[in-house]
Amino acid sequence: MNATKVSHESTGTRAWPCVRRVRGVLVPGTLCAALLLAACDSGGSGSSDDGRSARKDTTCDGKIDGTVHLRVWFHAGPSGELSTLKAQVREFNKAQRQVRVELVTLPENRPYTDLVLSAAASGDLPDLLDFDGPNLYSYAWSGKLKPIDSCVPDGVRDDLLPSIRRQGSYAGRLWGVGTFDSGLGLCVRTSALKEAGVRLPAGPDDAWTATELTGILRELREQGYQAPLDLRLVDASPGEEWNTYGFAPAVWSAGGDLIDPRSGGTADGHVNGPESVKALTTMRSWVEEGLVDLVEDDRAFVTGRSAISWCGHWVYGEFDKAFPGDVAIVPLPDFGSGTVTGMGSWQWGIPADATDGDAAWRFLSYLLEPAQVHRMTVANGAIPATNSALKLSTKYAPGGAERLFLEQLRGGFARPRPQTPAYPMITDAFSRAFAKIMLDGAPVQSTLDAAAERIDEDLAAHDGYPTNGP
Template sequence: MRYGILKPASLLFGLLLIIILAGCGKETNRSSDEDRLRIWAHAGQESERTVLQEQVARFNQSHPKLDIQLTLIPEGSYNAQVQAAAVAGELPDLLELDGPFVAAYAWQGHLRPLDKLFDKQLIADLLPSITTQGSYAGRLWAVGVYDSGLGLYGDRSKLQQAGVRIPSLQQPWSRDEFETALQQLSIQDPDGQVLDLKLNYAGEWYTYGLSPILQSAGGDLIERGRHLSADGVLNGLESITMLRNLQDWITKNRVDPNIDDAAFTSRRVPLALGGHWNYRQYQASLGDDLLLLPLPDFGAGSKTGMGSWCWAITAGSQKTVAAATFLSFLLTTEEVLSMANANGAIPATRSAIDASPLYRPGGPLRLFAEQLEKGRGIPRPRTPAYPIITAEFQRIVDRIRSGSDIESVLERAVEAIDREIADNQGYPWRGEVKP
């Protein structure tokens, strides 16, 4: 594979860093190697780290014959470090992964399927987006304890002043309505910039946040059957038209560059594309004027992003039952809520959603959960080719922002993606799957 595998120098650095980081987690030495379960997780925000460490402590206390040993690895280098450890055969028993990369690790033979390790009632309680993102080649490889929410935040007062209809999940804005809303809002705005697309985020945000707009127009990043080609899809008429709309919003000065990350909180713009992580800050700034809205229907229905960090058992682990026991513990309603309360994300189970003040019916973020429950979430392509797909889409957005010709940009991206897939013979399934 030409993309996603570390070069020798990077591999050596990764292995050295893993050795160093192995001593950075909060670990105890109360048991023998036979009882010890090694876990790696990304070192996200402090509140997430604290909750996970507390969960490990609670589990260890209630399971005296097991000893969970947690190692936290910096998020920015996490995927590279895991790939390096995989090449060296040094993966832990239980591994946290970013959802879109599950297919690549499963195809490479680094994961063990989970579908026969969990109680059927537990799997049935999971949001469909959780099982969808964690599945590949007909098997379930990973499960998360939370999912992500994506939508439009709106400033109620400014929308009402401009005479703009407040959309709902049942009646989202159409393409024409959205274009009209931008025009009406810009008339009352000093600089005409009325939309924050979080272009200051860049990176994976482009694929997560903007590809649902592409899919809502009938386009996509790659064909979704066998994931063998982007030709005719990423460079198809629907994708070209939608990306031209995106470029027009930018060139016509409708989009605030959000350099200070305060376009919405300072009320410079009345509309902001954003996720569940924005809610607390936005609510503190706008109070009762804060609205959570679905993305517009650009022709093929309103869509939303999905997928977040999830857990997988590695293929080389000899402690499958212990790892599954710990995952089942993390998926209890109390533990799901403890993490969701810390990071504001959508609880992974329907039971936890019903108990969440934010996400249960009538809660301020109910829209996020309802979108996923109704199948509006579109997983980022579940293929080992995903790393190059997202890298190419990020380049597409950057080039569109700079005014490049859209059709030429898309042709180059399709060529790169299809060449990668061809170089890997379409990623045929290889090897036996451990039960």
């Protein structure tokens, strides 16, 4: 459904519960059906490092005619994120009358991404869509989104973190922007490390090696921690996005990858290559040695079962509350090629059928104002997406408690998940392989071989995902 020109004031803000922040895995069968939908032009030649396009789009022309009723979908259920966005919508609608924003209530019993694909198939996407960042590439490729280069002024673009611009770009064009980014690291009990005589890494260039971490875990177990490492395996069921977001960095750090990083044409020799196998073999050895917490809850760190947690930014506040002044964030371990961390989070984009990109951008530009970015990131604990908003938070200032997350994003230690329309299959295949290896003890090589085969079958079925769309 497109943006609707109305002569009356739209009232009411509706919200809906759905999935958690870092999740949103596509169901490959549903995706394959959706990718066969008729698509508009979704790609193009010409690109640059910051996402500026050599081609112009017409999504925004700088004009809004009349009053526009804007339908908006958002991923979060009852949460600080949702409460904050509802307040932002109310205040935006009160401050002006030309664009009337409505948050749409969606069913609670279906994954958000399934709802997006279903709406795309029936032509009922909203006027402004929120989606998990790495899904952008399949949405852009299949014609579900409009490029937004013409909407985003240079000043706003330059204020965005490079990681935000990078994740929002595909085929040389900008398709999405987010108001926050993400971070990964090891949350550690500093008192436990001190007691065990363990050094605290000073930054990304000083990360523990994987071998060093193995020794640290053994020492912590001697100090009384029954399972010293929390990998958040409660979130590691087959198909969960945590498996890819959280642990692809181990593969990258070892020198491996999930797909050919140059051509994107094959996963064989990459997701199942020797470096990838080595990384997951090391991680599986931690499980086999009893160094990893396997209790099926998410409280290993806060209850003191584990002294180190491989985790995302969203749990730091909870950990710090449990042990005030005794939690530090250090880089993920170096598996051989330097520490690597994840990046990317939810982004906003304008669906292809939306008729008034300028109205959508009017609201989105409000959400990107420094005070509004700061407001949202206070609510969800994420990293502000703009340099101007970062100045409003002491957590990311030099010496701040979460400064490492920003250093990783700015310093080249963070990598996006594979920027290809094949990502839904890549994440599903890798996530399921990771779960089998870590939770079921499946052999590493053959399990990753099967993942590579699934990904390559998907690539072949879509002719390698040519950038000019299906």
